[in-house]
Amino acid sequence: MPPLRLAIEGCYPSFQSTDLVMRILGVLCSYEIVHRSQPHDLLIRGPFSDGSSKRRIVNRLLGTTNRFLGRNQPVRLHVSSENPFSENYQDFGQSGCDFGLGHEIRHGDVRYQRMPHWWNYVDFAAQGVPSPDHWVRLGEPLNQGQLLRPLQWNRNSQTRAAFVTSYLNSQRRFLMEQVNRVLPVDGFGRAFDASISDHTRSGFTKRQLLTGYQFSLCPENAIAPGYYTEKVPESFACGTIPIAYLDKYSSIDFDPRAFLNLYDYLNEGVASGLQRDLLSRRRMDELASTPLLKKEIGLDQLIAFIKNVLDCARAF
Structure with a gap:
């Protein structure tokens, strides 16, 4: 043929x-x-x-x-x-x-x-x-086994959030400011370092960077049903608690108990809602014990x- x-x-x-x-x-x-x-x-x-x-x-x-x-x-x-x-x-x-x-x-x-x-x-x-030969940003592909088991949390790392992004629009800036009121946020990537030409030439991989943090601020590019990129699973696989911004339909892919979703705090206030969950022993235990995926991807x-x-x- x-x-x-x-x-x-x-x-x-x-x-x-x-x-x-x-x-x-x-x-x-x-x-x-x-x-x-x-x-x-x-x-x-x-x-x-x-x-x-x-x-x-x-x-x-x-x-x-x-x-x-x-x-x-x-x-x-x-x-x-x-x-x-x-x-x-x-x-x-x-x-x-x-x-x-x-x-x-x-x-x-x-x-x-x-x-x-x-x-x-x-x-x-x-x-x-087969997988691609190179995984420039993460360093290696996502392993389903890591996503099907509870978070391997970087408990001994900094109690801060890393935010890796190539651009900051008004929405992302607002979310970063709100999170920073509760939890210190460190910015990385082209949005914070003009010497980086693009996100494939940052000089670091997410796996290298996120091992030093307990949390990762990872808002989606847009709020649209079904549109979920690598941000949450990569953060989870790297041992950080994802602080995401996803719509309510995200449960089609991810267990909502496995990450903090800033979208859920919009009515009460992002900073106050996040602080409430971070101070909740029940919620933190839930984050540490819930796999991101409910079943293997076939x-x-x-x-x-x-x-x-x-x-x-x-x-x-």
Whole structure:
């Protein structure tokens, strides 16, 4: 069987080498990456592939060219693990794609399979899916065993919170200020050190840094149902109590008893709510004894979904 002809557009720069979708594709089939202007069987479209006016013009021109040349429409797979409030972002429904993979919660939609962003950082080698060669920010992949057992808390480290981030918007600054009223916060990353060019060149890994702290301030990039990145599981795996900012749907992935959620304190006041929990023996015992995950992540459904997408692409 000839290799699958695969075109990719609108995805983040390291998508081909790190994304879980690409790693599973590499297990299921042989493929060659081709430009969108060439004939292809499968088109993977990121959330920004048709969001800007320039991209829409280019896409229309390519569509016209393909029709003129009599080419079949490829199967289109929307893949997104990006901030849904980013400029020009398109979700699965807006993308016009045949199938979708990503963080969205879409019950009953057989054309869509949920694959939360943070799965990209998990070691699935035991399930036959290889990991990337390098894990620049964390230092090594997330091990499910660490997330399925109670927190290995850095009890003897500083009673402070580390905050690793590349940018500070008004929301993050507010949360940091509120936490700092109760618990000292130390900032790291490009947002606090202008000499760091980007988050892959910080000069430290999270595992190295967080071992010196009891807590990690790790607010999400945005509040959106199902959108949960690596921040909470990485903090947990490094032995810190995550001080997160997630919506109420986060229990679909994580046990809410295993981390402190600033979102829960909005009505009473972030600082006062956090202080109450930090002073609660019951809550602190709960944090130290509750695994982050309620069950192991199985990839069977995800792999079966991608196999179906490949079958459809081959049929064309």
